[in-house]
Amino acid sequence: VKKLYLVVGVAVLIAAIIVAAIIMVLSSRGTVQKSLKLGNQYLSDLEYDSAIQEYSNTLLIDPTNQEALLGLAKSYMGVGNTEIAYQIFENDFAETNDEEALRAYAELLITEERYPEAIDKISQIINLVDKEEDYQWRNEIVAKQFGKSYGYSEKAGVEIQNNGGEVYVKGMNTLG
Numbered sequence: 001v002k003k004l005y006l007v008v009g010v011a012v013l014i015a016a017i018i019v020a021a022i023i024m025v026l027s028s029r030g031t032v033q034k035s036l037k038l039g040n041q042y043l044s045d046l047e048y049d050s051a052i053q054e055y056s057n058t059l060l061i062d063p064t065n066q067e068a069l070l071g072l073a074k075s076y077m078g079v080g081n082t083e084i085a086y087q088i089f090e091n092d093f094a095e096t097n098d099e100e101a102l103r104a105y106a107e108l109l110i111t112e113e114r115y116p117e118a119i120d121k122i123s124q125i126i127n128l129v130d131k132e133e134d135y136q137w138r139n140e141i142v143a144k145q146f147g148k149s150y151g152y153s154e155k156a157g158v159e160i161q162n163n164g165g166e167v168y169v170k171g172m173n174t175l176g
Contacts, residue, residue: 032061032068039071048078066092070101077108086112099128115145 039054052075058068073088085108093101102125109118122138 032058032065035061036065036067036071039068039075043071043075043078046078048075051075052079066098066101069093070098070104073108074104077104077111082108082112097124097128099125102128110141110144113144115141119145 035054035058039051039058042048042051042054051071055068055072055075058065059072062068069088069092073085073093076082076085076088089101089105089108093105096102096105102121106118106121106125109115109121118141119138122134122141126134126138
């Protein structure tokens with residue numbers, strides 16, 4: 001009889017633990033969604049400190065939540081803490097194919113005047129969505145990186161110089 005009570009007691013305890021775990025998971029999902037929603041609202045309202053708090057709350061429950069990580073990076077960019085934003089992008093979005101994350105990452109790199117890396121991220125965006133405005137954006141950043149672009153004739157030759165006047169690229173379009 002004592003063994004039966006012990007077995008039943010252990011079974012009840014295990015069942016209680018399982019039920020408690022299920023309740024915690026279900027309630028944390030609601031908390032994650034609530035914190036994400038609030039964080040997104042704060043970010044859109046440019047209330048960066050509040051957004052940082054809400055995204056951090058989300059990440060305490062779900063440390064791999066990509067939406068919260070991206071929102072957190074954007075919020076840190078908003079308060080001017082580009083070092084933390086850069087760390088988030090490097091740690092969590094270095095190999096991403098998420099267009100929104102790539103755009104934010106490129107913006108950060110441009111802010112930091114890290115033009116070659118920004119050009120790479122914009123090129124990734126072009127490979128994903130192939131929009132004309134992204135080609136223009138990349139050309140603007142190339143111009144910032146290398147200074148001036150000069151044309152010369154001889155059948156559509158192009159020369160790109162850096163700010164010091166040194167020729168970076170010179171080439172011909174043999175097709176005319």
